[in-house]
Amino acid sequence: xxxxxxxxxxxxxxxxxxxxxxxxxxxxxxxxxxxxxxxxxxxxxxxxxxxxxxxxxxxxxxxxxxxxxxxxxxxxxxxxxxxxxxxxxxxxxxxxxxxxxxxxxxxxxxxxxxxxxxxxxxxxxxxxxxxxxxxxxxxxxxxxxxxxxxxxxxxxxxxxxxxxxxxxxxxxxxxxxxxxxxxxxxxxxxxxxxxxxxxxxxxxxxxxxxxxxxxxxxxxxxxxxxxxxxxxxxxxxxxxxxxxxxxxxxxxxxxxxxxxxxxxxxxxxxxxxxxxx
Numbered sequence: 477x478x479x480x481x482x483x484x485x486x487x488x489x490x491x492x493x494x495x496x497x498x499x500x501x502x503x504x505x506x507x508x509x510x511x512x513x514x515x516x517x518x519x520x521x522x523x524x525x526x527x528x529x530x531x532x533x534x535x536x537x538x539x540x541x542x543x544x545x546x547x548x549x550x551x552x553x554x555x556x557x558x559x560x561x562x563x564x565x566x567x568x569x570x571x572x573x574x575x576x577x578x579x580x581x582x583x584x585x586x587x588x589x590x591x592x593x594x595x596x597x598x599x600x601x602x603x604x605x606x607x608x609x610x611x612x613x614x615x616x617x618x619x620x621x622x623x624x625x626x627x628x629x630x631x632x633x634x635x636x637x638x639x640x641x642x643x644x645x646x647x648x649x650x651x652x653x654x655x656x657x658x659x660x661x662x663x664x665x666x667x668x669x670x671x672x673x674x675x676x677x678x679x680x681x682x683x684x685x686x687x688x689x690x691x692x693x694x695x696x697x698x699x700x701x702x703x704x705x706x707x708x709x710x711x712x713x714x715x716x717x718x719x720x721x722x723x724x725x726x727x728x729x730x731x732x733x734x735x736x737x738x739x740x741x742x743x744x745x746x747x748x749x750x751x752x753x
Contacts, residue, residue, distance in 0.1 A: 505555045506565070508545050513568045517544045520576045521738035525590075525709055525731040528723040532735055536588040536622060539580065540738050541573040561594060561629070570597040571606050578610035581617040590622035590652060595629035598640045611647065618647050624654040624675065631665055638668045645672070652709070657697060667704070674701040676727070678712025685717040691725065698726045 512518060521542050524534035543551045560566040570593045577591035597603040611618055623644060630637045630653065641651045652673035653666070657680050676697050684690045694710070701708045710722045713732030722730060 508551055509543050509556050510565060512543045518572050519740050521740050522742040523738040524736045525729050526735050528727050528730050536590060538590045539577045567597050567600045570594055571603050574606050581620050582614050588620045590624050592624045595625055595633055595637050598636055618649050622650040622652055624652040626654045627656050627658055634665050641669055673707045675709045675711055681710040682712045685721045695725050
């Protein structure tokens with residue numbers, strides 16, 4: 477029997493069981509995140525940032541928002557952050573992170589804290605109201621607050637971010653460009669942003685002791701940061717050898733599991749940010 481292929485209907489919409497399962501899982505995760513936001517079922521985890529070559533005493537902590545499911549378990553950020561970053565849910569996450577950070581600063585006058593945000597939240601009214609309300613409640617928290625703007629989102633609205641950074645700095649708030657080196661920010665935008673701190677993406681810092689290419693790239697980033705009078709922070713530092721190499725290169729501060737994993741029960745100590753080298 478000869479097949480007449482013209483009469484055979486081939487569907488390009490055939491269900492893919494794996495894709496369906498992944499989509500269902502993602503929908504379930506996003507729904508869980510939205511329920512957590514509706515009930516403020518979130519908490520900050522704190523990770524120390526230390527002076528390079530200066531021991532384990534933190535100069536500040538990064539406050540990382542943890543979203544909890546109804547049982548109190550953390551929903552891993554990797555399971556949802558890329559899906560919600562450009563959505564209303566992403567903005568609500570930024571609002572809660574800022575609110576938790578401000579509350580921590582008000583409660584602990586010895587604390588210096590960084591909080592993450594997307595550049596998309598710059599024009600989000602509730603985020604701005606949360607910042608204004610926090611500064612009105614305690615104007616002195618401004619000098620202990622660091623706002624980390626993700627590099628990949630900053631480039632989406634450079635003029636707005638530049639004005640935003642200027643305004644924050646006039647209020648005494650430190651601004652960091654986060655995950656620097658991931659390939660989005662041109663030197664022109666870096667100059668326009670005029671941030672106070674550069675956080676070098678962990679992709680370049682992890683294993684730097686055994687990777688000459690990464691050592692060269694980190695050295696270049698440190699030189700650029702110094703030119704613009706920015707403090708540098710190496711992320712994802714996990715070994716003493718990497719810490720030693722990063723210190724020799726001239727990185728100002730180090731952050732990573734070598735000095736402490738993020739924890740919701742930190743042992744706070746007085747903090748002070750060093751000047752750029």
